[in-house]
Amino acid sequence: MPTPTKGARLGGSPSHERLMLANLATSLFEHGRIKTTEAKAKRLRPVAERLITKSKKGDLHNRREVMKTIRDKDVVHKLFAEIGPFFADRNGGYTRITKTMPRKGDNAPMAVIELVNEKTATAEAEAARGTRFAKDEAGSGSAEVQGGKEEPQATENPEVAESTQGVSSSDQEPAEGSRETVENDLESKDES
Amino acid sequence: MAVPKHKMSRSNTRHRRSQWKASVPTLVKCSNRACRESKPPHVACPSCGQYGGRQVAEPA
Numbered sequence: 001m002p003t004p005t006k007g008a009r010l011g012g013s014p015s016h017e018r019l020m021l022a023n024l025a026t027s028l029f030e031h032g033r034i035k036t037t038e039a040k041a042k043r044l045r046p047v048a049e050r051l052i053t054k055s056k057k058g059d060l061h062n063r064r065e066v067m068k069t070i071r072d073k074d075v076v077h078k079l080f081a082e083i084g085p086f087f088a089d090r091n092g093g094y095t096r097i098t099k100t101m102p103r104k105g106d107n108a109p110m111a112v113i114e115l116v117n118e119k120t121a122t123a124e125a126e127a128a129r130g131t132r133f134a135k136d137e138a139g140s141g142s143a144e145v146q147g148g149k150e151e152p153q154a155t156e157n158p159e160v161a162e163s164t165q166g167v168s169s170s171d172q173e174p175a176e177g178s179r180e181t182v183e184n185d186l187e188s189k190d191e192s
Numbered sequence: 193m194a195v196p197k198h199k200m201s202r203s204n205t206r207h208r209r210s211q212w213k214a215s216v217p218t219l220v221k222c223s224n225r226a227c228r229e230s231k232p233p234h235v236a237c238p239s240c241g242q243y244g245g246r247q248v249a250e251p252a
Contacts, residue, residue, distance in 0.1 A: 035249075098248045101238045112236070112248050 010043060021047045022069045028095070029075050029083060033114035041097045041111040048113075052094045055084030083115065089123040090116070 009017035024044045027034050029051075036044070051069060054062040058080055070076050087094050093116065100110045119127075219230040227240040236243035241251040 098243050098246075099235045100249055101232075101235060114248075 005043060010040060017043075022071070025051060026070050026072050026075050028113060028115070029070070029079050030072075032117070033112060035100065035110060035112050037103070038097075038099060038109040038111040041113040044113060045095050045097060049092060049094050051079065052083060052087055053092075055079045056087060058084060090120050 011017050011020050020040070021044055024034065024036060024040060025048045028044065028048055047069070051066050054066050063076065063080060066076055066079065067073075070079070096114055096116050098112045098114075100112055102108060103110050218233060220233045222229045222231050222237040222240060222242070223244070224237060224240050224242045227237060227242070229237060229239040231237045231239070236248040238249075239251060241247055241249040
């Protein structure tokens, strides 16, 4: 759960903040990427991600819950028809905030908040192999089994599996990334 | 209305103003190897628009 907001509301009053966040979320889902101040982007992230979680469930109740925030039916339809299904294999972390240079005029710190448009690394690997990781199977199995005698084993094993996988993935990523980043850099330079 | 009682000396004025100083901004090199411009840390590069290998903003 995100931490509760501290300090003053955006725009001065709670109702004004709700309206501003609703408008920001509408723009984010409409365009996929918006540039706003860093404070607004940080407040928008939990609001937008909660809406995407609702859109992933996709039933009428959740659609009405989203309609309470986003008043544009076209955007709600896009959210439920395109954005929600796209994030089906991602558990949270649907948006990315990148800081950019301060705004001319009032020097306010600006940021770009965007919907993450890549698939997760595990999802790509699973799609390529057509299988699921044993860790995920074990995780779901142990969650069901828990409460029985196997608690110590069930709690230990997933951690070990995660740690080993984390190490192996971290070993692989820089080796691959170093070559790919160079290629990406060259490509982007050619484009620009 | 409150009014200054004494003229402020040129020395005091200049001493006060000598304390107005600009601070040096923290800058790092852009991680894009084709760019390498100086930029603030943790911020998308203002010249090439990339951050962490991603195109975030359009280059200026």
